[in-house]
Amino acid sequence: MSQDELTPxxxxxxxxxxxxxxxxxxxxxxxxxxxxxxxxxxxxxxxGEEGAPAVTAVSKDTAGSITIWGWKASLDALKLxxxxxxxxxxxxxxxxxxxxxxxxxxxxxLAIAAGSGAPDVSVIEDSHLPQYVHLGALADISxxxxxxxxxxxxxxxxxxxKSNRYYAMPWDPGPVAVFYRRDVFxxxxxxxxxxxxxxxxxxxxxxxxxxxxxxxxxxxxxxxxGRLFETLLWQQGSGYVDKGGSVILDKDPxxxxxxxxxxxxxxxxxxxxxxPWTDPWYKxxxxxxxxxxxxxxxxxxxxxxxxxxxxxxxxxxxxxxxWESGGSQASNDGGSVLAIxxxxxxxxxxxxxxxxxxxxxxxxxxxYQKTDIFPSLKTAFQDPFFQESDPYFGDQKVRxxxxxxxxxxxxxxxxxxxxxQMSSLTTPEIQxxxxxxxxxxxxxxxxxxxxxxxxxxx
Amino acid sequence: xxxxxxxxxxxxxxxxRWRRELWRHRWPLLFISPFFVxxxxxxxxxxxxxxxxxxxxxxxxxxxDFVGLTNYAELGRDSIFWSSMLNALILFxxxxxxxxxxxxVIAAVLNSRFLKLQGxxxxxxxVPNITSMVAAGYTFRLILDKDSGALNHALAILHVSAxxxxxxxxxxxxxxxxxxxxxxxxxxxxxxxxGLQTIxxxxxxxxxxxxxxxxxxxxxxxxxLLRPMILFAVTIxxxxxxxxxxxxxxxxxxxxxxxxxTPVFQIFNTTFQDLRFGYxxxxxxxxxxxxxxxxxxxxxxxxxxxxxx
Numbered sequence: 001m002s003q004d005e006l007t008p009x010x011x012x013x014x015x016x017x018x019x020x021x022x023x024x025x026x027x028x029x030x031x032x033x034x035x036x037x038x039x040x041x042x043x044x045x046x047x048g049e050e051g052a053p054a055v056t057a058v059s060k061d062t063a064g065s066i067t068i069w070g071w072k073a074s075l076d077a078l079k080l081x082x083x084x085x086x087x088x089x090x091x092x093x094x095x096x097x098x099x100x101x102x103x104x105x106x107x108x109x110l111a112i113a114a115g116s117g118a119p120d121v122s123v124i125e126d127s128h129l130p131q132y133v134h135l136g137a138l139a140d141i142s143x144x145x146x147x148x149x150x151x152x153x154x155x156x157x158x159x160x161x162k163s164n165r166y167y168a169m170p171w172d173p174g175p176v177a178v179f180y181r182r183d184v185f186x187x188x189x190x191x192x193x194x195x196x197x198x199x200x201x202x203x204x205x206x207x208x209x210x211x212x213x214x215x216x217x218x219x220x221x222x223x224x225x226g227r228l229f230e231t232l233l234w235q236q237g238s239g240y241v242d243k244g245g246s247v248i249l250d251k252d253p254x255x256x257x258x259x260x261x262x263x264x265x266x267x268x269x270x271x272x273x274x275x276p277w278t279d280p281w282y283k284x285x286x287x288x289x290x291x292x293x294x295x296x297x298x299x300x301x302x303x304x305x306x307x308x309x310x311x312x313x314x315x316x317x318x319x320x321x322x323w324e325s326g327g328s329q330a331s332n333d334g335g336s337v338l339a340i341x342x343x344x345x346x347x348x349x350x351x352x353x354x355x356x357x358x359x360x361x362x363x364x365x366x367x368y369q370k371t372d373i374f375p376s377l378k379t380a381f382q383d384p385f386f387q388e389s390d391p392y393f394g395d396q397k398v399r400x401x402x403x404x405x406x407x408x409x410x411x412x413x414x415x416x417x418x419x420x421q422m423s424s425l426t427t428p429e430i431q432x433x434x435x436x437x438x439x440x441x442x443x444x445x446x447x448x449x450x451x452x453x454x455x456x457x458x
Numbered sequence: 459x460x461x462x463x464x465x466x467x468x469x470x471x472x473x474x475r476w477r478r479e480l481w482r483h484r485w486p487l488l489f490i491s492p493f494f495v496x497x498x499x500x501x502x503x504x505x506x507x508x509x510x511x512x513x514x515x516x517x518x519x520x521x522x523d524f525v526g527l528t529n530y531a532e533l534g535r536d537s538i539f540w541s542s543m544l545n546a547l548i549l550f551x552x553x554x555x556x557x558x559x560x561x562x563v564i565a566a567v568l569n570s571r572f573l574k575l576q577g578x579x580x581x582x583x584x585v586p587n588i589t590s591m592v593a594a595g596y597t598f599r600l601i602l603d604k605d606s607g608a609l610n611h612a613l614a615i616l617h618v619s620a621x622x623x624x625x626x627x628x629x630x631x632x633x634x635x636x637x638x639x640x641x642x643x644x645x646x647x648x649x650x651x652x653g654l655q656t657i658x659x660x661x662x663x664x665x666x667x668x669x670x671x672x673x674x675x676x677x678x679x680x681x682x683l684l685r686p687m688i689l690f691a692v693t694i695x696x697x698x699x700x701x702x703x704x705x706x707x708x709x710x711x712x713x714x715x716x717x718x719x720t721p722v723f724q725i726f727n728t729t730f731q732d733l734r735f736g737y738x739x740x741x742x743x744x745x746x747x748x749x750x751x752x753x754x755x756x757x758x759x760x761x762x763x764x765x766x767x
Binding site for chain 2: 105106109112113131134135136137220221222223273274278279280283418420421424428431432435450453454
């Protein structure tokens with residue numbers, strides 16, 4: 001039994017479709033939603049407002065009890081800072097509610113639709129954040145968050161703002177790199193430093209397959225999740241939509257080039273057909289039957305904790321190859337924020353919590369040292385910890401590399417108010433392409449048409 | 459002097475009949491009222507609210523935009539919704555005929571006077587139905603994995619090449635059908651057992667006296683008399699197939715290529731992933747209308763062909 005599926009060790013960035021919600025539960029909740037509708041929003045509003053003066057710190061004597069929602073990995077990380085927090089704010093008590101990501105979001109949606117029942121604070125992934133910002137479910141924290149704007153990696157602010165107001169505090173970025181098996185590369189005689197472009201990467205894949213029989217990466221065909229596709233588009237500043245929100249899947253030639261590139265690994269049998277986050281997928285990584293994993297920094301947590309704890313020293317990291325010389329080597333996958341809900345009646349205490357846990361270098365460093373959840377505070381990158389080598393990655397200095405990538409993540413049209421929908425409309429088309437039932441061009445044309453139909457975008 | 463005419467007009471004495479009846483039965487009515495109150499609050503109100511919702515665009519917060527029948531018009535040309543209907547229809551034909559047939563046969567065996575330990579067998583066949591579908595679904599996922607699953611390992615021993623149970627559009631539907639049969643065969647068997655027990659044994663005995671074999675008697679006497687129960691079970695299965703949710707959500711996540719997305723699965727995604735509450739409500743109403751139509755058609759067929767009527 002794959003353990004993560006039943007008790008997910010979810011990272012703050014995952015979007016695994018976990019759920020224990022049955023249809024009956026759903027019906028019950030929908031019924032409750034209908035019931036609670038003519039509800040308490042107005043009453044809560046009346047007692048929720050506080051005249052927060054700009055930028056002054058929250059008083060030490062602020063009292064309150066706040067509820068924080070999230071999933072296990074993210075809450076465990078936040079709890080690392082709690083003893084310091086209690087010392088600084090002795091009168092604030094904390095209550096954590098730990099549910100898998102999909103269930104957390106569903107509960108948030110029901111709470112905001114019902115007008116009551118939302119937490120004071122929740123962990124939200126960047127992929128889901130725009131929906132809530134757009135809906136107006138989150139508290140406007142512009143007054144106190146603005147001083148952090150210059151201190152945090154720039155791209156993280158993209159989804160936090162609406163009409164120049166700020167609705168969340170960025171937590172971790174998801175800088176992406178290539179994790180590779182040192183032993184496999186060595187056996188095949190491939191020097192990772194020689195891989196500069198994606199073409200080099202593909203050639204290396206062929207050499208590795210010829211000489212060792214090992215697959216270059218694991219990419220499911222019929223059960224593809226579209227995540228590598230998104231990551232590679234992000235690197236090129238492309239995506240589902242352009243800056244104006246128009247669909248570009250069928251217009252930007254980079255998109256088709258990317259999908260065709262991924263496709264070559266299937267047709268040339270360089271990709272293992274394994275669904276991510278399943279036992280065989282883990283096994284590929286622990287047993288060294290896959291040469292690379294292209295993923296974000298947080299993948300390290302999973303390697304070390306349960307995917308391949310015994311493979312210490314076998315894995316290394318190098319930066320993404322470029323599409324053309326001088327191109328970007330940075331991309332993003334996942335990432336999250338802490339947001340305060342508009343419904344919260346404890347906004348001062350909630351602010352104290354969010355600011356203390358994410359606004360201090362020491363807090364973000366404490367979390368990073370124990371969990372591989374990367375800081376977004378650029379000031380934290382100066383800490384000596386970044387210069388230390390990581391024994392798991394063969395004593396490589398991976399932290400400075402990821403800091404470097406995090407600072408250069410380009411803007412891209414991946415996450416948006418309709419991200420969930422666009423991703424779920426595109427994925428089946430990629431699956432069809434992967435199975436050889438349609439060309440990349442057809443796949444993208446179909447996906448673009450469906451997205452335009454359903455989201456009413458141009 | 460003004461005379462009080464109320465007495466003459468009978469205001470106090472002859473209240474409307476229904477009010478008198480109501481008053482006379484006030485205590486029984488009070489005692490059965492909790493059901494009706496809860497039903498009104500948790501069923502009638504949401505059903506009505508859903509219809510109201512289906513005429514609006516609403517992302518779950520803020521004002522609702524009245525859009526009239528626009529959602530229904532869009533639904534008419536929504537290929538994803540209709541393909542989910544088609545998926546349910548295909549799934550129905552994949553597993554319901556086989557499951558119903560097995561249920562009849564197993565029920566006949568379990569109903570036999572010669573079978574020992576009847577209670578044990580009846581319990582065993584029903585156990586999957588009360589097992590958590592989430593746990594069962596994950597277990598099936600592991601068993602059916604094309605590379606590491608137990609089933610393909612067993613097939614390899616028999617020199618059968620690996621089957622892409624969850625990695626092919628048709629095999630995924632068959633896998634889902636297997637899970638449904640595993641979970642619901644017991645329930646259907648119990649229905650059939652109930653039906654069998656209403657058939658007087660003399661009929662079968664009389665047939666045997668007339669020279670029919672056991673198998674002939676089963677097909678010519680028992681099965682026709684069981685028809686009302688079979689049609690009832692099939693009706694339940696139709697509703698169950700179209701509203702299937704947990705099974706595909708766990709086993710296949712609706713894939714590959716949406717092949718196992720059912721209408722309720724689709725409605726769930728529209729609500730919680732797309733945050734289109736109004737559109738999802740419209741989907742629910744169309745889905746409901748189709749289920750009602752199919753069920754009515756079934757009952758019509760049932761009453762027409764029922765030999766007893």
